[in-house]
Structure formats: structure tokens, C-alpha cells
Amino acid sequence: MTNPLAGLFTARQKEAARRDLYARGLRLCGDYLAARDDRPTVRDTRLTQAIGVFAGSLDTPSADPFDALLQVGVRALEAGGDDGLALALGVAETATEVRQRSRGAWRLRGRALDGLGRGDEALECYERHLTLLGDGEAAEDVTRRIDTLRRRRACLEEAATLFPGPGAALRDLAGKPAPVAAPEFAAHARARVAEHGPGDPAVRRLLELYGTYRRLVERSGMSDPLLxxxxxxxxxxxxxxxxxxxxxxxxxxxxxxxxxxxxxxxxxxxxxxxxxxxxxxxxxxxxxxxxxxxxxxxxxxxxxxxxxxxxxxxxxxxxxxxxxxxxxxxxxxxxxxxxxxxxxxxxxxxxxxxxxxxxxxxxxxxxxxxxxxxxxxxxxxxxxxxxxxxxxxxxxxxxxxxxxxxxxxxxxxxxxxx
Structure with missing residues (x-):
């Protein structure tokens, strides 16, 4: 026999879990604001306003705080810096737990990870975002970024095969932030030039891959450069x-x-x-x-x-x-x-x-x-x-x-x- 109250208890449990997640998001916002002791910029002001709107929505029974939470993440991305990106990521992680099929939340999470240089994790989030999009919906910027991250990883993987011994460490760079990976890739390239000389075919290919990698770190690739x-x-x-x-x-x-x-x-x-x-x-x-x-x-x-x-x-x-x-x-x-x-x-x-x-x-x-x-x-x-x-x-x-x-x-x- 089905318990008629089971559905009610389940709904209440889900609602309590959502409230806990929103409370966690608000704590992240509070920690961010408490750590800011310098003069606020225009972007900081917008972020503070977004946090205020989010906090207000939590006290309004008829309001849905989800969109306000996402807006906090967007403004945190705009504010930039490691602290802004960290807040954006924390907000995005909370949002994807609240609604696991939210396209906006997965895109926000991907952008935050991307900004922090965590390319492989960002790639997974971007791909999740694309799978949630309906047919015909535009996602050119996400598609371009996915292509860029994949091409960067491909550069590292091919470079690792050119000199199997010392090149093995390059495979681990794919999971590291670009500001860390790029100098290590450069050091590897300089070492191989010193060891084998610039005329070596493998060295020339390594330098070509390194140049491509650095360009893809500086800016996203274009699938159609002639537009x-x-x-x-x-x-x-x-x-x-x-x-x-x-x-x-x-x-x-x-x-x-x-x-x-x-x-x-x-x-x-x-x-x-x-x-x-x-x-x-x-x-x-x-x-x-x-x-x-x-x-x-x-x-x-x-x-x-x-x-x-x-x-x-x-x-x-x-x-x-x-x-x-x-x-x-x-x-x-x-x-x-x-x-x-x-x-x-x-x-x-x-x-x-x-x-x-x-x-x-x-x-x-x-x-x-x-x-x-x-x-x-x-x-x-x-x-x-x-x-x-x-x-x-x-x-x-x-x-x-x-x-x-x-x-x-x-x-x-x-x-x-x-």
C-alpha cells in the first residue's frame, strides 16, 4: 500500500536541501565581502548589488532565488581576480546542485573554471552545457572555447610523444592552470633546443606546437578565421x-x-x-x-x-x-x-x-x-x-x-x- 504522505515528506526534504544550498551560497558571498578591504570598483559595486538582490530573494516566500544566485556568479566573473573567480565557481557549484539540468549554471561553472585555468574541468562543464541546449539554440562562444581547450590539450599530447622520456611530464600539464603549464612547456622546449639543436625535425615540430599552444592561451581559436x-x-x-x-x-x-x-x-x-x-x-x-x-x-x-x-x-x-x-x-x-x-x-x-x-x-x-x-x-x-x-x-x-x-x-x- 502506498503511503500518501511519502510524496509530501520527499518534497519537504528536497526543499530543505535547497534552502541549505542557498544558505551555503549566501555564506560564500559573505566570506567574499568580508575579505574585501580595498576601495571597491564599479564591478565590485555591481557584484555587491547582486548579492543584495540574492539575499533579499531568500526572505521573499514567492521569489525564486535561483536566477539571483546565477547573477551573483556572473557579476563575480566580471569582478575578476582570483577571489572573484573563486566566488563565481563556488556559486556555480551550488547552482548546479540546486538544478542539475540548468544550462546557465553549467556554463557559469565552465567559465569560472576556465578563468582559473582549470581547462580539463572547464571542458567537461562546457560539454554538459551543450548537451542541455535544445536543437537550434546558439552556443557559438561555448563551441569555440571547447575547440580551443581541445586544441591546447592536443598540442601538449603531441609534444609529449616527440621526446618520450622528458616529454612524459607534458601530459600532466593538461590538467594544470595555463599560467603554470605555459612556463613549464616553455622550459621543456628550451631544454630540447639546447640538447638537440634547432635544426632537429622533432625540435622544429615542438617549437611549432609550443607557438600554437601559447596563441591558444592568449586568445580563443577561430573555426573560421575568414568569418x-x-x-x-x-x-x-x-x-x-x-x-x-x-x-x-x-x-x-x-x-x-x-x-x-x-x-x-x-x-x-x-x-x-x-x-x-x-x-x-x-x-x-x-x-x-x-x-x-x-x-x-x-x-x-x-x-x-x-x-x-x-x-x-x-x-x-x-x-x-x-x-x-x-x-x-x-x-x-x-x-x-x-x-x-x-x-x-x-x-x-x-x-x-x-x-x-x-x-x-x-x-x-x-x-x-x-x-x-x-x-x-x-x-x-x-x-x-x-x-x-x-x-x-x-x-x-x-x-x-x-x-x-x-x-x-x-x-x-x-x-x-x-
Whole structure:
């Protein structure tokens, strides 16, 4: 005979176990905060806020603390440092115990282990994340990282076979953090060069493997370095792509999405959109001829890939190293036909292009691409839609626009510069 109370007891046991896990997560957060005695950064502030939201959700009977716990892990990754990564890992481990089939929790756990240099463990978590994804769901960044970790391990395994005696120790490096493994791999390579000379075929192959390994430590590999045939363009190439075409720069404002101007927007030869945009046939239109995006934050390469289709993609950012890494990691193969090269990464301040001082690093993406298109001066029509209200542009930018406006149509939120 089935005990009618058995199900109730089981449910209560599971709920008690979850409460214990959430309490453990909160203790991890408390330990992290207690150990912080230096001046907090912006990222520390965001992490502290996320911890506060998580703590508050534990005291709200109707709230589900799980998403708040994951957000703590994400902010801990952003905060960085060994302590931030350790907190992210502790939170991720707790989250995967609370929900063993959570895709987000396994991805977070993989990223934390990856950041700590524990590649083999990260690989297992990334693979678990992929198995939980449904058919057709995007996971390009995880797939790329899995490929990178596998290729790094393959370098070590092949290098170990070249000199079986001393090379045996290389197999153990696959499970060590990259900051530890890379110097040991380098020492092994130097020793073999000294022992056999640089002309030895096995030594040459060893050095090739070491070079590949170091590149894969510095940055993720790319399955398609040519990005599906994407063509880089400089200033001259961009001018040729824009010349003679009517151009419309569309705001991401909600008013545009509900404006009913979609058909008029799509009638322009080149529709320009910025940052995280949305398209809608009846509102903001569906076409995107040029997508402009600005890199923000200390680690802009960690953002989501730019997968929305666009004819031209311009990425604005500085310094050059961060720009190169972000472009390498976030461009998606086949998502654009042309991509701006390094000559277009900071058009306002580049003395070889506009070289205009005084705009500062916080210039909006919309104004940056607008000023660039205005400078090229090859479009018979250059309009802005949805930038007619305060706050869409910075005050100095809005002043620049209105000083050069040839026509303003309030009914259609349109400002014409040509």
C-alpha cells in the first residue's frame, strides 16, 4: 500500500536541501565581502548589488532565488581576480546542485573554471552545457572555447610523444592552470633546443606546437578565421559602399518600434542601427545595412557574439588590443558581408581621419557613426529617425545635429542633415 504522505515528506526534504544550498551560497558571498578591504570598483559595486538582490530573494516566500544566485556568479566573473573567480565557481557549484539540468549554471561553472585555468574541468562543464541546449539554440562562444581547450590539450599530447622520456611530464600539464603549464612547456622546449639543436625535425615540430599552444592561451581559436567570407574595409572601402545611397540612422527608442514607420525606414538604401537593436516590420523596419557597435567596459570581448545579419558591421573601441580581441571573439561567421578594419575603430579621435578633440570616450555609438557618415559626405540623403527627444544623444551631440539640420519633421521623428 502506498503511503500518501511519502510524496509530501520527499518534497519537504528536497526543499530543505535547497534552502541549505542557498544558505551555503549566501555564506560564500559573505566570506567574499568580508575579505574585501580595498576601495571597491564599479564591478565590485555591481557584484555587491547582486548579492543584495540574492539575499533579499531568500526572505521573499514567492521569489525564486535561483536566477539571483546565477547573477551573483556572473557579476563575480566580471569582478575578476582570483577571489572573484573563486566566488563565481563556488556559486556555480551550488547552482548546479540546486538544478542539475540548468544550462546557465553549467556554463557559469565552465567559465569560472576556465578563468582559473582549470581547462580539463572547464571542458567537461562546457560539454554538459551543450548537451542541455535544445536543437537550434546558439552556443557559438561555448563551441569555440571547447575547440580551443581541445586544441591546447592536443598540442601538449603531441609534444609529449616527440621526446618520450622528458616529454612524459607534458601530459600532466593538461590538467594544470595555463599560467603554470605555459612556463613549464616553455622550459621543456628550451631544454630540447639546447640538447638537440634547432635544426632537429622533432625540435622544429615542438617549437611549432609550443607557438600554437601559447596563441591558444592568449586568445580563443577561430573555426573560421575568414568569418564566412567577410571582407575587411577601411575608410576608402566604406566610402565606396555608402556613396550615392540614401542613409537613415534609426534609434532604438520604444517610440520608433511603435511608430508604424517600418516601410519608410526600409525604403532607404542603407539603414543604420546601433548596439543592441530590434527590428519590426511595422515599426522600426526589418533591414539592417550597417550595424555600428561601441565596446564598453574593461573586458568587451566577453560580450555576446554579433549574430544579427548586417551588410556592414563597424566596431568602435579603444585601446587597440582590446578592440582586436573583441572583434576576434565576437564577430560571427556569415553575419556580415563587410567589417570595418582598425582604421575605423575610433574615427572621432583618430588624427588620420577626423581627429576632432573634445568628444571624450563616452560618445554615443549613434553620434560616432553619424559623424563618420557626415564626414564621408557621399550620401545624397542622411536622416535620423527617433533622435528628436532629449536623452537619445548627449547634449553636445544633439546640439551638433540641430546646428546642421536642414529639416525637422516632428510627425515622423525625422531630422534631415542633407
Amino acid at each position: 564566412g567570407g567577410t571582407t575587411p574595409v577601411g575608410v576608402g572601402g566604406l566610402r565606396g559602399l555608402v556613396a550615392g545611397r540614401t542613409v537613415c540612422l534609426v534609434s532604438n527608442a520604444a517610440e520608433v518600434a511603435g511608430s508604424g514607420l517600418g516601410a519608410e525606414i526600409d525604403a532607404y538604401d542603407l539603414v543604420v542601427r546601433c548596439d543592441s537593436f530590434r527590428t519590426h516590420a511595422g515599426g522600426a523596419g526589418e533591414r539592417t545595412g550597417l550595424h555600428a557597435v561601441s565596446l564598453r567596459g574593461d573586458a568587451p570581448w566577453d560580450g555576446p557574439a554579433w549574430t544579427r545579419p548586417a551588410g556592414i558591421r563597424l566596431v568602435f573601441g579603444d585601446p587597440a588590443a582590446a578592440w582586436r580581441r573583441a572583434v576576434r571573439q565576437r564577430l560571427a561567421a556569415g553575419a556580415q558581408e563587410h567589417v570595418g578594419d582598425a582604421s575605423l575603430r575610433r574615427p572621432l579621435s583618430d588624427p588620420a581621419l577626423l581627429g576632432e578633440g573634445g568628444w571624450g570616450s563616452g560618445t554615443t555609438t549613434a553620434f560616432t557613426v553619424l559623424r563618420l557618415l557626415d564626414f564621408l559626405d557621399v550620401s545624397p540623403r542622411l536622416d535620423l529617425i527617433g533622435f528628436d527627444k532629449p536623452g537619445r544623444l548627449r547634449p553636445k551631440e544633439a546640439e551638433w545635429v540641430m546646428d546642421r539640420a536642414t529639416h525637422v519633421d516632428d510627425s515622423k521623428m525625422r531630422i534631415a542633415l542633407r
